[in-house]
Amino acid sequence: MEQEPILSVSNLHTQFHTKSGIVKAVDGVSFDIRPGETLGIVGESGSGKSITAMSIMRLIKDPGKIAKGDIMFKGESLLSKSNREMRAIRGDRISMVFQDPMTSLNPVFTVEKQMVETIRAHRNVSKKQAVDRAVELLDLVGIPSARSRLKSYPHEFSGGMRQRVMIALALSCDPEVLIADEPTTALDVTIQAQILELLQRLQKELGMAIIMITHDLGVVAEVCERVMVMYAGKPVEFAHVHELFDHPKHPYTWGLIGSIPKIVKEKVRLEPIQGLPPDLRALPKGCSFAPRCKHAMDQCLEVDPALLEESDNHHVRCLLYEEKEKVVTS
Amino acid sequence: MTTLLEVNNLKKHFPIKGGGIIPRKVGAVKAVDGVSFKVRKGETLGLVGESGCGKSTTGRSILNLINPSEGEVLYKGQDISKLKGEKLRKLRQDIQIIFQDPYASLNPRMTVEQIIEEPMKAFNIPKKERAEKVEYFLNKVGLSSYHKHRYPHQFSGGQRQRIGIARALTVNPELIICDEPVSALDVSIQAQVVNLMEDLQKEFDLTYIFIAHDLSVVHHISDRVAVMYLGEIVEVGEVDELYSNPKHPYTQALLSAIPEANPHKKKERIMLEGDLPSPSNPPEGCKFHTRCPFAEEQCRVKHPDLKSVAAGDHQAACHLVKEVVEEPV
Numbered sequence: 259m260e261q262e263p264i265l266s267v268s269n270l271h272t273q274f275h276t277k278s279g280i281v282k283a284v285d286g287v288s289f290d291i292r293p294g295e296t297l298g299i300v301g302e303s304g305s306g307k308s309i310t311a312m313s314i315m316r317l318i319k320d321p322g323k324i325a326k327g328d329i330m331f332k333g334e335s336l337l338s339k340s341n342r343e344m345r346a347i348r349g350d351r352i353s354m355v356f357q358d359p360m361t362s363l364n365p366v367f368t369v370e371k372q373m374v375e376t377i378r379a380h381r382n383v384s385k386k387q388a389v390d391r392a393v394e395l396l397d398l399v400g401i402p403s404a405r406s407r408l409k410s411y412p413h414e415f416s417g418g419m420r421q422r423v424m425i426a427l428a429l430s431c432d433p434e435v436l437i438a439d440e441p442t443t444a445l446d447v448t449i450q451a452q453i454l455e456l457l458q459r460l461q462k463e464l465g466m467a468i469i470m471i472t473h474d475l476g477v478v479a480e481v482c483e484r485v486m487v488m489y490a491g492k493p494v495e496f497a498h499v500h501e502l503f504d505h506p507k508h509p510y511t512w513g514l515i516g517s518i519p520k521i522v523k524e525k526v527r528l529e530p531i532q533g534l535p536p537d538l539r540a541l542p543k544g545c546s547f548a549p550r551c552k553h554a555m556d557q558c559l560e561v562d563p564a565l566l567e568e569s570d571n572h573h574v575r576c577l578l579y580e581e582k583e584k585v586v587t588s
Numbered sequence: 589m590t591t592l593l594e595v596n597n598l599k600k601h602f603p604i605k606g607g608g609i610i611p612r613k614v615g616a617v618k619a620v621d622g623v624s625f626k627v628r629k630g631e632t633l634g635l636v637g638e639s640g641c642g643k644s645t646t647g648r649s650i651l652n653l654i655n656p657s658e659g660e661v662l663y664k665g666q667d668i669s670k671l672k673g674e675k676l677r678k679l680r681q682d683i684q685i686i687f688q689d690p691y692a693s694l695n696p697r698m699t700v701e702q703i704i705e706e707p708m709k710a711f712n713i714p715k716k717e718r719a720e721k722v723e724y725f726l727n728k729v730g731l732s733s734y735h736k737h738r739y740p741h742q743f744s745g746g747q748r749q750r751i752g753i754a755r756a757l758t759v760n761p762e763l764i765i766c767d768e769p770v771s772a773l774d775v776s777i778q779a780q781v782v783n784l785m786e787d788l789q790k791e792f793d794l795t796y797i798f799i800a801h802d803l804s805v806v807h808h809i810s811d812r813v814a815v816m817y818l819g820e821i822v823e824v825g826e827v828d829e830l831y832s833n834p835k836h837p838y839t840q841a842l843l844s845a846i847p848e849a850n851p852h853k854k855k856e857r858i859m860l861e862g863d864l865p866s867p868s869n870p871p872e873g874c875k876f877h878t879r880c881p882f883a884e885e886q887c888r889v890k891h892p893d894l895k896s897v898a899a900g901d902h903q904a905a906c907h908l909v910k911e912v913v914e915e916p917v
Contacts, residue, residue, distance in 0.1 A: 302774035302775065302776060303774055309689065324627070326728075334784075360674065376844065403648045414862045415682035416864070417639075418863055421609050427831070446638035446639055446801065447638070447801070447842060447844060447845040447846055447847075448638065448841055448845045448860045449638075449863070450845065450847070451844075451845040451847075451857060451859065452859065452860075454847070455857075455859070472772065473775065474847065475775075475849040476846065476848055476849045479848060479849050479850055479851040480847045480848075480851075500852065501850045503849065503850060503851050505859065513776055514775060514776060515849065516779070517775045517776045517778065518775060518779075518849055519779075519805055519807060519808030519809075520849075521781070521803075521804055521807050521831055521848075523828055523832070525767075525787075525808060527783060528775070528779040528782055528783055528808070529779070530776055530778075530779030530780040530783060531776040531779075531780075532780075534744055534746070534747075534777075535774075574677050578618030
């Protein structure tokens with residue numbers, strides 16, 4: 259029996275109204291995630307993966323707005339919540355870990371003050387109870403001598419330790435969904451390995467759903483169960499992680515996989531994707547990827563393909579497959 | 589193959605000054621602490637390590653952009669670490685550098701043409717030749733000549749990095765120090781720049797010192813690799829030998845930590861405890877012993893030197909690895 263999804267995003271459109279036109283940062287994203295599951299969102303800079311996360315948290319500020327679609331959390335729409343109700347959810351039921359732990363912690367307050375503030379904003383507890391909870395959390399994320407470290411300021415921690423503090427802060431109210439936006443991008447590989455292992459262990463212990471946003475296919479292969487690949491604001495492929503790496507279907511995914519150097523004896527030349535990502539203010543007609551696609555056909559420049567279920571639970575947005583369907587049915 | 593560059597016992601200690609009216613030296617950050625290596629003509633030497641291990645400082649000390657505190661840098665047999673003034677300036681025609689951040693390393697007020705011709709101006713190349721070379725190298729790095737009147741902000745990160753490469757090439761250098769040239773780029777763009785650098789190396793017979801923290805990129809582009817930890821080289825060897833047969837526990841941990849884009853493979857991981865110690869107060873003995881899962885008593889007291897550990901000039905600095913002396917042929 260499959261569990262009910264805890265969070266579903268349907269047909270989300272987030273747009274920014276700028277002087278030089280409307281930027282469609284997120285353009286029709288749908289997915290759902292179940293408790294205890296890890297969903298990966300991969301893409302390059304500007305693909306809309308972080309804006310998707312910010313939209314879920316309702317953190318989109320002017321001139322941006324959610325133009326269309328819905329976000330359901332445990333059967334309730336987050337978009338119809340008041341700001342006050344949303345504040346109660348943020349950091350409590352759904353929380354977020356950001357990429358850069360230096361800019362997301364306040365440098366002028368001790369870690370204790372920041373953690374106690376978060377806990378007491380959501381829980382009706384005394385200051386002492388909040389401090390005890392903070393110690394427990396720092397222990398949980400593996401910070402040695404937690405009680406004395408509480409008095410430290412963010413700059414007194416190393417990058418990896420700071421990211422642990424961020425994770426402890428995000429976990430302070432046992433969230434049901436944790437959004438991790440490039441949580442290890444700023445870290446060295448040995449520290450990255452520690453943090454990924456920590457997140458996986460905590461997920462097992464606490465049973466939360468994780469949305470892992472990253473540009474690193476290695477991280478995806480390591481921790482995610484299902485993966486959504488985004489390009490220019492749209493999901494272009496969505497599949498189980500094994501399926502995605504064994505049978506990638508979208509030419510963009512092929513390009514991403516071909517661009518990573520593999521550590522094997524016989525070196526092969528990298529196969530990069532030609533050209534540059536499109537300007538989101540002036541997306542090409544038809545498929546956004548067509549101008550860079552080796553397999554583009556004439557009609558790719560005209561028709562914007564829909565996200566099709568190509569095989570069992572493997573969705574792809576590409577005319578190469580629609581074409582095949584047509585041949586089969588006619 | 590001939591040795592183009594030889595670095596012997598290079599050290600760079602940055603002084604830490606105390607407060608007070610007359611600040612006195614109270615300590616030193618040992619960013620580079622006794623590094624020796626050789627670079628052969630036409631090869632790519634990869635220099636890897638985590639943040640703060642001294643790889644960039646090493647690169648900059650070679651060019652004398654940072655004055656080394658000790659040690660010598662022999663370029664074609666001549667010690668260049670103590671060169672000054674005109675001689676140093678002349679040398680930089682032969683050795684060029686490409687920087688990590690394509691946003692900070694190009695002057696935003698200059699056009700691409702001015703940026704690319706600047707090194708040639710410094711070496712008194714006549715105007716007509718400069719103009720020809722700007723166009724020639726713009727084309728070589730995959731840009732067009734109509735780009736030359738534009739400003740850096742009109743380009744993407746990958747294109748800016750191409751401009752930086754074109755600038756370095758204009759004075760016909762032999763050795764290029766590449767300081768994290770692709771780290772700031774998206775993977776699809778990163779692959780384009782890596783391919784470009786490989787092509788240019790073949791075409792212009794260049795030698796690279798490739799500094800990076802991304803172990804897969806370093807594996808891809810390098811012939812030999814040196815692994816740094818806290819200002820020292822802990823292991824050096826031919827790329828395939830080092831990656832398939834790492835001897836130093838730090839190299840083993842580093843290699844096992846790379847997330848691989850293959851969901852079927854669950855790697856045995858060597859988890860390192862704790863963080864990098866401070867380079868202003870490095871541990872006694874082997875600098876890695878505080879995090880090493882195999883550390884013994886002798887590691888805490890005695891500092892290990894690089895020694896041969898396998899065939900093919902594979903060296904590591906670890907007490908626990910047996911020395912292998914190669915039979916002279």
